[in-house]
Amino acid sequence: MTQDLHSDIQAPAKIDIIGFLARFAPLIFLIVLMTGFALDEPRFLTPLNLFNVLRQVSIYGLLAVGMTFVILTAGIDLSIGSLVAFAGLVAAAVSKGGLSNRFTVGAGQEAASHGWYLAAFAAIAVGLAGGFLQGFAITRLKVPPFVVTLGGMSAFRGGALLFAAGGPISGFEPGFVWMGQGRIFGQVPVPVIIFLAFAVLAHVVLRYTRYGRQVYAVGGNPEAARLSGLNVRAVTTSVYVIMGFFAGLGAFVLAARLNSAEAVAGTGYELTVIASVVIGGTSLFGGVGTIFGTVIGTILIGVLLNGLVLMNVSAYIQQIIIGIIIVLAVAFDTFAKSRRRTS
Amino acid sequence: MAEPLLRMTLIGKRFPGVQALDDAGLEVLPGEIHALLGENGAGKSTLIKILSGAQQPDTGTIEFGGQMVTMASPHDAQRRGIVTIYQEFTLAPNMTIAENVFIGREPGPGVFVNWRKMAAETRAITARLGLELRPMSIVRELRVAEQQMVEIARALSMKSRLIVMDEPTSALSSSEVEKLFRIVRDLKAQGLSIIFVTHRLEEVMQVCDRYTVLRDGRLVGSGSIADATIDGIIRLIVGRQVSALFAHREETDVGDVVLKVDGLFRRGNAQDQNASVLADVSLEVRRGEIVGIAGLVGAGRTEMARAVFGADPFDSGRVLIEGREVHIRSPQDAIRHGIGLVPEDRKQQALFLALAVRTNLSMASHMKILHWGMFIDEEAERAMVEEYRKKLNIRMASPEQLIASLSGGNQQKVTLARWLALGPKVLIVDEPTRGIDIGAKVEVHNLLFELARSGIAVIAISSELHEVLAISDRIVTMREGRVTGEIKREDANEEILMSMMTLSAKAA
Structure with missing residues (x-):
């Protein structure tokens, strides 16, 4: 009995420090970083620069929101860059009025041109299909996510190269372009609005819905999830479909x-x-992480790159710094996990 | 009597929450086959791990070959001539027999391996065992019995003086057992000593010279097999007064049959395609009844539970709920038909260690706390947690606390609550009190009584005989995937159960 009492009283305090760090370390790091850059370079803190940083990260951010679902189930998706290229090309071709018109110069005034929503629909449809295919291969053919999406990375890139037939597709109708370049209230870039809106939606799904619970459960302990009556296969497939949705939207x-x-x-x-x-605190082992963390992690990387540019740090050194930060973030995650295990 | 080869005295070992060994001891003479006996959890494995250097004792001494020694590591023990062959083999399946025999000690110049020499020496050793195995065969392709011989060959190649075999016959057919015994007797004739850890008393009588019995981590008896009887040894193994701490189940009213399992078969395991995991397993559980399942490790108890719950497939047989046949292919199906399972390994199979108590508790019953078909009603969820915290006396600081920070007993109560929240007709609990302290055990027992009183049909699997006797109305024993008997609680005692689950059907 005394043992019960001890573990009841002592353990939570221990866990909470690690839990607190895991949750807020990225935010603290972000604030420290921004303060540092602001002191060093006054231009950094202007609204214009801050919105620019946000606009730069908004596409990474959309993808990272999808990737959070995947990594929460202890999966990974390496194919997203290729899927973005493929889905983008399809969207562009749809906007231009079809495959045969896709290299027409100009915003499509002379050729047939479709609205931006059809383009968006096409990009997202490609993303969903790509995600479903990969999810199917992972859950039914039982190929590890790393391998399936490495294959997808190659296959989607090949598809994109075939589809593009060598050249870029440029010059869309104004409504389409506004989705990427427009601003609301003269200040806030449209991509930032899209990113934050979907981040909020994803947060609600993960935090408040039954489905969100299932994602955490499948990632935390798939066997226990199965024995609790969850459909582990369906949940696992679904996260790749969600990732595909965000890849299409991002494209x-x-x-x-x-x-x-x-x-x-x-x-x-x-x-x-x-x-x-990962920098946002989502565990590569699955079952731990939040959309809030992912948003912070995305902005953190954006700020870091932006600040380094303003400080004239070479692009090569930027890559080295990002690499080191990833390894440190995963090292912290491993440490936090071992603490959970032994407590 | 000759000077013993091995003398372990007053060995003590404490794990968090459990005194695994307390005054345990073991003496083995040169050139004898020695049986190490005891119930599950009596401390045999821990003692063997200490002997083989895998764990360090807190107290006590080890003398080997007349010298005081400390076994700092498994490597250290092997260097002194003590080799342990575990139930789970430690062979590298994709390598050859010769490579496995000489793994880590490959002969050859420098960093190179002299394959010719390695093969020749392997052949010499297998010949000494009277075996015809080709040194270049891949271990994966061997049968279980042959793999065991490779382990023995490896032990011989290390010039061992003492070979420890943990349940060596559990995976063998009877002709293979005969062959193993012949080899073991040969080894004895060559002057080696062998420790047999086993539950099969018939085999002990047949092949062993002397025995040592552990109970609750203590040495309770040892002697010569020639002077012993099976009954006498069983009495030593179980011989405790049933602890006064354990509540006995009162007489209860049982109702109609809720769960009927009829002729369950399941063939094949990872090592042997022809083995039967479950062979014609049938049983019935009534409303308000607790049926205990007793058997040794590997008897098929857990496999039966997992098959009924849909966690593992089975080849043939029927499951009936309230008289109607149901088709269960997944845990989801089982849950839909009102069956719940508290699995044997809490951390691996039941808990989400990174999640809060609240989310762990409600995991199987989200449907009951949903609004708009998709959102979890956290208000209702907290009320659910509070209800079971009171009912089950779960000690926690807050529902938001991580489940990992609760004690084992409270974790187990949360796992039970997960199923109670669903209102099952049948609840299967597999080792419900494993790894929790004695006070919490009593609480879990009382909880099971209460569940039965509320009309749930309960199947309780336990390796602790006194637990099975304390909580069951009826006890079914299993061995090697078969049901070997059924007995009412009032007619049973530990000796009877032990013989029902250790002796083969014809001997019993």
């Missing part, structure tokens, strides 16, 4: 912002996106 916003889609778009996005999620 649409990216094409709109650049007013162009090309087959090499999105190269290397997977690393930045996974880094954002």
